[in-house]
Amino acid sequence: MFTPMMNSELTITALMRHAERVNGLVEVVSVTADNPRHRYTYRDAFKRVRKLANALSKLGLKQGDTIGTFAWNDYRHLEIYYAVSCSGMVCHTVNPRLFPEQLEYIVNHGKDKWIFVDATMVPLLESLQDKLPDIQGYIVMTDEAHMPDTRLNNALCYETLLAPESEAFDWPELNENTPSALCYTSGTTGNPKGVMYTHRSTLLHCFGSIAADVFALSIKDVALPIVPMFHVNGWGLVYSAPMVGSKLVMPGPKMADGETLCALINEEKITVSAGVPTVWLALMNYLDEHKKSIPTLNRLTVGGAACPFVVYDGLRNRYGVDVQMGWGMTEMNPLGTFNGNCPPALESLSEEEYDHLRLKAGRPVFGVDIKITDADGNDQPWDGVSSGAIKVRGPWIINDYFNYDGETLDDNGWFETGDVGCMDQWGYLQITDRLKDVIKSGGEWISSIELENCAMNHPDVAEAAVVGMPHPKWTERPLLLAVLKDGKTLDKQTLLAWLEDKVAKWWIPEDCLFVDELPHTATGKVSKKDIRAQLKDYQWPE
């Protein structure tokens, strides 16, 4: 058969070889439990990756085996990523913040054989290990001097394990569709579901994410991935930074600590970072309070949740950082849309229109096909207003959850994201709600998120949530719950009146309750499931 172009497989192994040869002199800097500032180069890293691959092989682990990690963002976790995936095994990153029952389910369902564990999480695994019967042993990510006294079964020390191994390893030739990593969604309903990435999906996601209109990741950059490596592979930065040769700085367990982040940014000359809004709020508050600046940081990506205007505006206008939204999810490897550079045709927008645009989820990254459908599954126009369920497909979108009985895709082969939004004619996606949180009022949809954002812009409101409550005439109507800032008072009428010129009249909540706090999930999001449970006896006022 005539094969005109080479059948080169898109593997993480190819990425690693490229990084070592071409970007081998670039530094990797980490904060770890046993070292406040560990530094070495990619060349050093990949030497140790080969030592680790030899060690895994001696433990009897084979292609197709799954290895768990309970770890922060640091160089040892990076080494584990490459050694495991390039050995043809699956690197299963576990979010240690989940509830014990979820952790037990995830490790057992993933069929993990060994677990790498950060020294700080040894107590967590000690409390779990009796429920993890198939784990053959634990490798504590530290050196002999810092090895904790532990009752973990078959506990090995990472550095002791690596020490005697050879720096040479003969990597297997892998097909690009070989599974490389496993990550569970922390769904708010039912058991967590496993998403299995492949070498191909990871590589194509890297290609998509480094583009000039997305992360624009460069050999010039110093990248600080604050998003944990247990959240969708750290949004791919631990692959894309070595791929292009960005210096990589990893904050270890210090992920939401404004002081550590500010010091890392200034001392390591960080140019680009990525994380959830709460991290940026913590950083901004620290900068404000201590009158610090972060001049090298020129852009950052906000993902995982909607970005409050104050964070976007404050970091942009007071600290000179372009705040760029990204949207995606575990099932999307994770990147779907990105709000980086704007079309020149939009340069004439007013400041207000421009800010509104930049707070949207962004434009589809090439590789991700998006459609918006109404309740009947019909395509909605890209007119900037017609909202509906957001569906996606593409080479880094899930096809099948791991070991799952249900249907992952819809009848036409699209993945339904569970998000609701609208698209404009330039392909800007605006997320308006989660499908399960959208309020169905008189046949129309009301966005709970938009109402929450408006309410949270009131200077006295600390946090707000809007849920749809059953209504005899309109099916559902919105109910606003607000937590006030310390020492502030506000009445219901004033807060509802605040919304009047900001949303359609029929969107105004029927009622408002002031509460001391809102329930949150393990990942820090407001739990509307718990709110609805707490409100099961609620009655609308007359």
Next chain:
Amino acid sequence: MFTPMMNSELTITALMRHAERVNGLVEVVSVTADNPRHRYTYRDAFKRVRKLANALSKLGLKQGDTIGTFAWNDYRHLEIYYAVSCSGMVCHTVNPRLFPEQLEYIVNHGKDKWIFVDATMVPLLESLQDKLPDIQGYIVMTDEAHMPDTRLNNALCYETLLAPESEAFDWPELNENTPSALCYTSGTTGNPKGVMYTHRSTLLHCFGSIAADVFALSIKDVALPIVPMFHVNGWGLVYSAPMVGSKLVMPGPKMADGETLCALINEEKITVSAGVPTVWLALMNYLDEHKKSIPTLNRLTVGGAACPFVVYDGLRNRYGVDVQMGWGMTEMNPLGTFNGNCPPALESLSEEEYDHLRLKAGRPVFGVDIKITDADGNDQPWDGVSSGAIKVRGPWIINDYFNYDGETLDDNGWFETGDVGCMDQWGYLQITDRLKDVIKSGGEWISSIELENCAMNHPDVAEAAVVGMPHPKWTERPLLLAVLKDGKTLDKQTLLAWLEDKVAKWWIPEDCLFVDELPHTATGKVSKKDIRAQLKDYQWPE
């Protein structure tokens, strides 16, 4: 079987759909033989692509068929690219500047069924058509009003062909390894050889080329591909610009005309361009002579031949354009290395060292694996001095020439590029010669290109060539041929002395001949084959 991530094929059709939906409002501007400034949007373009696909189908053309093009860079050529490739046919772009015998060979060897021809090239094809027995007809790329009176067999008018067709077309679902385009190398020896690109190689090449350290192509950009679409698919810009939403400006037949280029750059606000050195020299000379500036153009890529220092330095320092080298070839789709952003570790270079670095071919684009081997095939170290044959592999590197009896790859599966060079520790490739032109002197290699560049930097030298001539003691020794600038005189000793502090002593040519002109190939390169033929009776001086 468990398929964790979607099996989405990497096809030009997927790229086209993305471009139409997400970047559909962006403009495409062309200079054509019948219109000095045609403009429409990508959305308009892809509507016409579907009309053309219907027309091709009505002509009885089927998946796998090859269609030739004799055309410049303009919107109709763009439409043909997409309509042909996305129909599962092969778009065979022919370089009209080749010799008639080569054109005849290429069209027949490629098994072209129909030919699209620019109105300006109708006379060329009239003179060839008797030698092209399998061509069923010719489609002249113009409208009825501009249709030339032609004796081409079965000549159709492009616009008349499209007019009645539907704007709807049901694109076939293609496997990503389907051939998409065919391009022949204009080799200096033997018959031209055909390189067949696939949808996959094209898409992956796009991903590689848009990266921030390569073309950094963005929705913000206005791209002017001056490299012809018959040279390795215009270095992929006709795919990558729609992919990211760059406005595309195409100069038609006016490719090396400084006045047209200057006007296009300023009127269309071009930000990025790409072409061979002669184009940039023409532009720079025009700007110098007419005291013009090109403030919107912030970078350009030079490829196809080494960039003279005067072009790099003049455009950079007098006109504010970053001049970025690229290296590749037809067999590489074409991109192999690119000299864009520099590692921060190199920021401390002196101005001279920096210029030297920026004139190198650049660093490997992720996806292209490079090695340098000595005469025995052993890997050379990446130390910046050890030179050898440059070999490549990767997903957009050729595997097999089309319908070719010889071996395309070496025994280990690498493609030998025919170039000679060295790599430094940062992965910067420096091309020092063509393997067949390198001078083997006393067991060592002397770079003919480096000697030529040194000689051409002499203010009185217009063009220079160095060839290795047989030598009784040293196997070969370099002989310099120089063409002087009008009105200049120079003697042999002075010119050879000029080289003395610039290259190793044993590199200094044994002799120098002043000639009125040098022979060139059809693509404008100096023909060393012809020089050697002219010099067959040459004797070294005593």
